[in-house]
Amino acid sequence: MPTLEICCYDIESAITAQDGGADRIELCSGRYDGGVTPSYGALIKAHKFISVPVHPIVRPRGGDFYYSQSEIATMKSDISLIKELGFKGIVLGALETDGSIDILIMRKLLALTSDLSVTFHRAFDMCRDPFTALKQLADLGIDRILTSGQQSTAEQGLPLIIELNEKTTGPRIMAGCGINSNNIKTFLDAGIKDIHSSAGKYQPSYMQYHNPNVSMSQNTQQNEYLNYQVDPDIVVAMKEQIRYTNNTLFIG
Template sequence: MAMIEICVEGFGEALTAEKAGADRVELCASLSEGGITPSIAQIRLAKARCSIPVFVIIRPRCGDFLYSDGEFEAVMEDIAAAKAAGADGVVIGFLTAEGRIDIARTKEAVAAARPMGVTCHRAFDMTRDPKEAIDDLIAAGVDRVLSSGQRANAQDGIDTLKAMINRAEGRIIVMVCGDPDPTLLFDGPVNPDAVDFHFGATGYGESPMRFRNPHVFMGKGEDKREYIRRVLDGPAITQRAERLRRLVVS
């Protein structure tokens, strides 16, 4: 069956995702910024309490994927720390200034990560040529690539996603993200060995804080997010996961 991966912020959300039917989680911090490396404590607790695989995003900052030597050094240290904490895989992505996969750094990171699994995250969607990028990731030994077809959502990127799957020829798994809707994505059943699905189902709830200082904000003042909390929508995950799993080859 098609594998369902849920992006989560913290081990508490990882547990919710597992209960809702996730096959795997991508553990992150700061998903409002696209996800950055979570703390070692979050990785350890997720591994201690979840029975499904935990993949850890290794991203030293938000923004682009062209890293300085110092940032890449931190990435390599984080890969080692995630491995030591028992992570099942890491999620990485490195680009050159020209918009190509940085093959040398990717190979180095893959070698350091083994025997963990390795996914390339949506840095892929920022590359200049998806066919070239697929070939580069295969050459670097990456197991799967996360993509919405280089568009804001999977529906708009469907032609590129189909081309990626055909290009991959089973050599790398294409993990579809960007609000995948199984009724719109493909004309017929999908080979479960070629495609995974990745999504989140996030809502927001009010903080239980009763006293609130209206004069101080920890982030940007205009955001005023101190008293809003993420809430993972378990029923929504279950519903979408069931629909996506029907896309299998009999």
């Protein structure tokens, strides 16, 4: 049966996603950075309150995926902590400057994961050659690859996602970026069995006073008085689509 992974940037969203039927949660912080390693406090709470599998992302910063030695050392420490806390999976990735998979660094990081399930995140979408990357990640023993098909949205990248799904000899291909209850059927009908979504919407901040002269962000497009949270109705609707598709295929 297809699985639904929900990307969550706070514990409240993770609980909402779980209650809505999510099969797995990718736990991050830093939405405007594209997802970075969650805090120790968030990890503790996730392990305590979330019963579905939680896979924290290990990413020391936003931006590109070529990391310095100090950043790699940080990633190693984060992996050790995540494993020590008892999580069952992890999300990571590293690239060379030429856009290829950093095999050496990946081996060093994977050596610390032991029995953890490993997802290679959307660093894959920044690779120069997705098919070479697919083979390399299969050789490394990666369990799944999150990808938008190297396009701005997974809908735009669907042809490549389908081709990768047909060619994979190891990692499961998980489609993500812009997938919601309105278009999930397109991916299910295409045979994609792993779906990743943030399944959310912006909610107004509880702050009543807004200082128009000060911003805490360098991103001038960011409204600091809107908070992005998982929408339970979207999660439920997506899960229903998965159940319907699975039942139809089974009956057929």
